[in-house]
Amino acid sequence: MVGTRILAVEDDERIRSAVKLALEDEGWTVDEAESGEEAIEKFNRCKPDVVLIDIMLPGIDGFELCRTLRRTSDVPVVMVTARNDTHDVVAGLEAGADDYLTKPFAPKELSARIRALLRRIRPSAPGHARLVFGDLELIPDEGKVLRSGEEVHLTKTEFRLLCELAESPGKVLSREALLDKVWGYDYFGDGRLVDVHIRRLRTKIEADPANPRHVVTVRGLGYRLQT
Amino acid sequence: MSEGGWFRRLLHRSRPAALGLRRRILLTITLGAIALSLFLAVTTYGLTQNSLVRQAEDAAVTTSLRNAQGVFRDLRSNPSTAQPAVESLTNIGVTRYLIRYQEEWIGGVTPYVDANLPEQIVERVVDRGIPSRQIVDINGELNVLVGWDVPGVGSYFQFSSLEEQKSTLDSVRIALFFASLISTGLGVLLGIFSARRAVRPLSTAAQAASAIAGGRLDTRLESTADPDLGVLTDSFNDMAEALQLRVERDARFASDVSHELRSPLMTLSASVEVMEARRDDLPERAQSALDLLSSDVVRFQGLVEDLLEISRFDAGAIRLHMEELLVAEFVRQAVAVSAAPKLRLEVSERSEMALIRGDKRRLARVVANLIDNALAYGGGEPHIVISVVEPDDEPMAHITIAVIDDGAGVPVEERDLIFERFARGGGAGRRTGSEGAGLGLSLVDEHLKMHGGRVWVEDRLDGQSGARFVIELMASELTD
Numbered sequence: 128m129v130g131t132r133i134l135a136v137e138d139d140e141r142i143r144s145a146v147k148l149a150l151e152d153e154g155w156t157v158d159e160a161e162s163g164e165e166a167i168e169k170f171n172r173c174k175p176d177v178v179l180i181d182i183m184l185p186g187i188d189g190f191e192l193c194r195t196l197r198r199t200s201d202v203p204v205v206m207v208t209a210r211n212d213t214h215d216v217v218a219g220l221e222a223g224a225d226d227y228l229t230k231p232f233a234p235k236e237l238s239a240r241i242r243a244l245l246r247r248i249r250p251s252a253p254g255h256a257r258l259v260f261g262d263l264e265l266i267p268d269e270g271k272v273l274r275s276g277e278e279v280h281l282t283k284t285e286f287r288l289l290c291e292l293a294e295s296p297g298k299v300l301s302r303e304a305l306l307d308k309v310w311g312y313d314y315f316g317d318g319r320l321v322d323v324h325i326r327r328l329r330t331k332i333e334a335d336p337a338n339p340r341h342v343v344t345v346r347g348l349g350y351r352l353q354t
Numbered sequence: 355m356s357e358g359g360w361f362r363r364l365l366h367r368s369r370p371a372a373l374g375l376r377r378r379i380l381l382t383i384t385l386g387a388i389a390l391s392l393f394l395a396v397t398t399y400g401l402t403q404n405s406l407v408r409q410a411e412d413a414a415v416t417t418s419l420r421n422a423q424g425v426f427r428d429l430r431s432n433p434s435t436a437q438p439a440v441e442s443l444t445n446i447g448v449t450r451y452l453i454r455y456q457e458e459w460i461g462g463v464t465p466y467v468d469a470n471l472p473e474q475i476v477e478r479v480v481d482r483g484i485p486s487r488q489i490v491d492i493n494g495e496l497n498v499l500v501g502w503d504v505p506g507v508g509s510y511f512q513f514s515s516l517e518e519q520k521s522t523l524d525s526v527r528i529a530l531f532f533a534s535l536i537s538t539g540l541g542v543l544l545g546i547f548s549a550r551r552a553v554r555p556l557s558t559a560a561q562a563a564s565a566i567a568g569g570r571l572d573t574r575l576e577s578t579a580d581p582d583l584g585v586l587t588d589s590f591n592d593m594a595e596a597l598q599l600r601v602e603r604d605a606r607f608a609s610d611v612s613h614e615l616r617s618p619l620m621t622l623s624a625s626v627e628v629m630e631a632r633r634d635d636l637p638e639r640a641q642s643a644l645d646l647l648s649s650d651v652v653r654f655q656g657l658v659e660d661l662l663e664i665s666r667f668d669a670g671a672i673r674l675h676m677e678e679l680l681v682a683e684f685v686r687q688a689v690a691v692s693a694a695p696k697l698r699l700e701v702s703e704r705s706e707m708a709l710i711r712g713d714k715r716r717l718a719r720v721v722a723n724l725i726d727n728a729l730a731y732g733g734g735e736p737h738i739v740i741s742v743v744e745p746d747d748e749p750m751a752h753i754t755i756a757v758i759d760d761g762a763g764v765p766v767e768e769r770d771l772i773f774e775r776f777a778r779g780g781g782a783g784r785r786t787g788s789e790g791a792g793l794g795l796s797l798v799d800e801h802l803k804m805h806g807g808r809v810w811v812e813d814r815l816d817g818q819s820g821a822r823f824v825i826e827l828m829a830s831e832l833t834d
Contacts, residue, residue: 139617145624152631209613231619231655234627314687315715318677347678 131155131245134175136166136192137207138184146179149234155241163187167195170202177241180224181207182215190222197223201282203244205237220323225284226310227320243311244284258293260341261354263332265293274332284309285328288321292342292352301349325350375556379549380542387541391534402526406519411487414498414514421448422502422510429455429507436460436508450497450513454480465493466513472499479503479511489516496520555583559590571598601668609665615658619651626651660793663719664775667800674713674804678830681708681753685740688721693729698737705740708753711830712805720801720809723794724757724823732759732820742829751829760820764811772811773799798825 133150137143138161147157158173160166163184170178178196182189193204206219206227219227226240258265264273267290272279281289291308292300300308306316309324325344329336343351373381421443428439436455443451443461452468453460459468468476470492478486479501487500496516503509558575565573574594575587626648633641666672682701689697721738728736736759743752764772776792795809802809807827814820 139620141621142617142624145621145628148628149624152628209616230616231623231658233655234624313691314684315691315718317715318675 131177131241132158132173132175133177133179133241134158134160134166134169134173135179136160136163136184136189137179137181138162139181146234146237150238150241153238153241163189163192163195166192170196170200175202177244178202178204179207179237179241180204182219183209190218193219193222193224197282201280203241203283205240205244207232216317216319217323220320221327223282223327225282227317239311246311258296259354260293260296260352262334263341263354265289267293272332279331281328281331284324285331288324288328289332289342289352292350296352296354299345299348299351304349321350376549376553379552380545383545383548384538384542387538387544391537391541394537395530395534399523399527399530403523406522407489407516410514410516410519411489411498414500414512415487417514418500418510418512419502421446421451421512425453425510426502426504426507448512450515452511454509454511456508466497471511475499475501475511480509555586559586562590562594566594566597571601605665605668608661609669612658612661612665619655619658622651623655657793660797663797664793664800667804672804674716676711676713678709679712679714679717681710681755681827681829682706682740684710684712684714684717685721685738685755688718689725689738691718692722692725694725694736697725698735700737700739702739702741704742705753708740708742708751709830710753710827712827716801717805720798720825721755721757723798724825727794727823728757728759728761728821732761734760734820736760743826752826753829754824754826756822756824758814758820758822760818763813763819763821769811773809802827 131154133155135143135146135150135157137146137159140161143159143161147159150157158169158175160169163186166178166180169175180189180192184192187195189206193206196202196204203226204224206222206224208215208219208227208229216227225244228237228240256266256268258267262275264276265271266273270283270286272281272286272289287309288305291305302318302321303314303316305321306312306318310316310320312320325342326336329339329342333339333341341352341354343353345351424442425439428442429436432438436453439453440461449463450466452462452466452471462468470490472488472490475486475488478484480503483503483505485500485502487498490497490499490513492513497513498516499511499513501509501511555575555578562573562575571594574591577591578584578587626644629636629644630648633644636644663672682705685701686699689695689699725736725738736757739754739756739758741754741756743754745752773795775796798809802825805827807825809823809825811821811823814822
């Protein structure tokens with residue numbers, strides 16, 4: 128993963144510098160931005176592989192920045208929240224973040240998160256050439272999903288989530304299993320990551336996201352992909 | 355917490371020692387009702403008696419005057435004998451009379467005889483010729499005695515019974531007695547009602563005060579139009595307002611401080627990590643300093659997280675993410691990420707499949723805090739025992755997770771105290787005093803309360819030295 132570029136968006140200069148130092152120790156190149164406006168400009172110029180966004184930014188805030196990036200890119204985004212309250216975390220995930228960390232976090236934790244996100248970009252098991260679920264068609268090798276023959280645009284994490292469900296069609300995968308396979312979390316990962324991503328996935332691949340046909344919830348157990 | 359403590363003490367102090375306000379009001383009104391009833395009864399009785407007796411006397415005077423005139427007419431027309439006079443009296447049915455004629459007493463039926471005439475009236479009527487009346491008691495029967503005299507002719511006395519008036523008065527007395535009873539009873543009812551009404555604002559205030567003491571700081575008394583109560587209500591509400599502001603300011607301060615501490619902590623921990631990566635390049639003394647720095651940065655970070663969690667509790671801003679958890683699996687995972695991942699775990703067969711409902715990340719903090727506590731104060735190797743307890747009086751089974759250490763144990767008098775914030779226990783000397791900021795156990799306590807469970811510390815069950823910290827949670831289900 129040498130050559131990986133990370134864009135760190137954080138308005139506190141001292142934190143930015145320290146995090147940059149710690150991430151550079153991992154062998155990554157770190158670009159800094161202290162506001163949302165600067166971040167958008169740097170993003171277009173540096174083409175980072177991962178973006179780290181602090182929610183509390185002057186000017187356009189972290190949520191808005193994330194939504195702006197999501198309009199043109201499926202780059203993995205890690206949100207940094209001040210609290211792990213439902214509101215901030217879910218709002219961040221719904222704005223399109225792939226994962227989140229709560230301040231103060233250990234930089235080791237951050238690099239572990241980034242590594243998990245980077246791993247996701249290169250799917251590990253290209254076992255099947257195509258998988259078909261009713262009107263859904265998955266082409267893991269190309270990272271493509273077709274619904275009724277039309278390509279659906281998924282983020283890397285959504286795609287990975289769908290692939291994991293597709294690997295064992297009809298079988299229920301628990302939140303813990305999905306957290307482990309997709310995000311690399313242990314037992315204590317946050318189940319809301321799965322829930323929000325499943326919700327977002329449904330809006331893209333389901334004809335009626337409120338009554339999903341493909342990605343169904345099995346109460347108390349987890350999720351299942353079916354035709 | 356003790357915010358409400360002073361207030362509760364104040365309430366206790368203001369409670370009167372002997373009679374409560376309500377009883378005093380009741381007593382006063384009851385006594386008043388009794389006095390008023392008695393006064394009314396006595397006055398009514400007296401007035402009735404007076405007017406009845408006067409009427410009877412007036413009637414006696416009128417009839418006896420008429421009879422006397424008849425008697426004197428008969429005596430004048432036939433001075434030799436009183437016989438015609440006696441006859442005409444008998445004809446009109448008068449029996450209770452006495453005629454004094456020619457120094458003789460004529461007529462009279464026992465006991466209405468001259469012997470029973472009071473001397474004064476005889477002296478006044480017969481000797482001095484003054485018409486007189488008097489109430490006399492003849493063998494227990496009251497009579498109005500009226501005497502008339504015509505000088506040179508004779509005197510006439512007539513008794514008129516007051517028995518009829520007496521029985522009327524008896525009925526009046528009975529009626530008045532019951533009327534008094536009823537009005538006294540009504541007075542007591544009024545007393546109870548007024549006492550309740552008077553005390554109601556007080557009991558409302560007391561309820562509000564204990565609600566505030568219980569942590570519901572936004573409790574207020576309803577405003578009232580009553581100017582007397584308005585003073586109490588307003589000052590109570592002002593006090594509650596001030597108290598709430600103060601408590602909230604304290605809580606916000608703690609929360610703000612912790613939030614402000616995060617940013618420098620971020621910088622610190624990231625910088626320390628960069629330095630740790632280059633630890634081998636540092637001279638030995640700098641390495642020791644770096645080790646101190648990094649371990650305290652970790653401690654500092656834990657403390658700030660605990661403070662934030664505590665201030666969330668105080669602000670009531672905790673939202674649990676409840677899930678069904680297999681308790682044994684959960685504890686194994688929690689131990690694996692704790693400071694003692696190799697810790698020995700005893701899981702009873704029954705608890706292997708037991709389920710609880712809980713916020714797994716918060717409960718993991720609970721387990722981690724208890725393990726940290728055991729490592730810091732317990733000495734030796736702590737171990738954990740999970741068991742299922744089925745109380746007889748409750749439908750749901752309990753799950754207990756006990757963290758057992760080999761330390762000196764916790765003295766009985768400190769067993770509640772150690773769950774208070776920043777309490778470090780009097781045994782600080784015995785224990786490794788610098789470890790543990792004393793928020794860990796209070797967080798355990800708060801988390802368990804949020805989960806509807808509890809935590810306590812006791813002696814080891816096997817009689818050896820050491821503490822046994824037990825957390826108890828409701829089993830949501832036992833899967834067999």
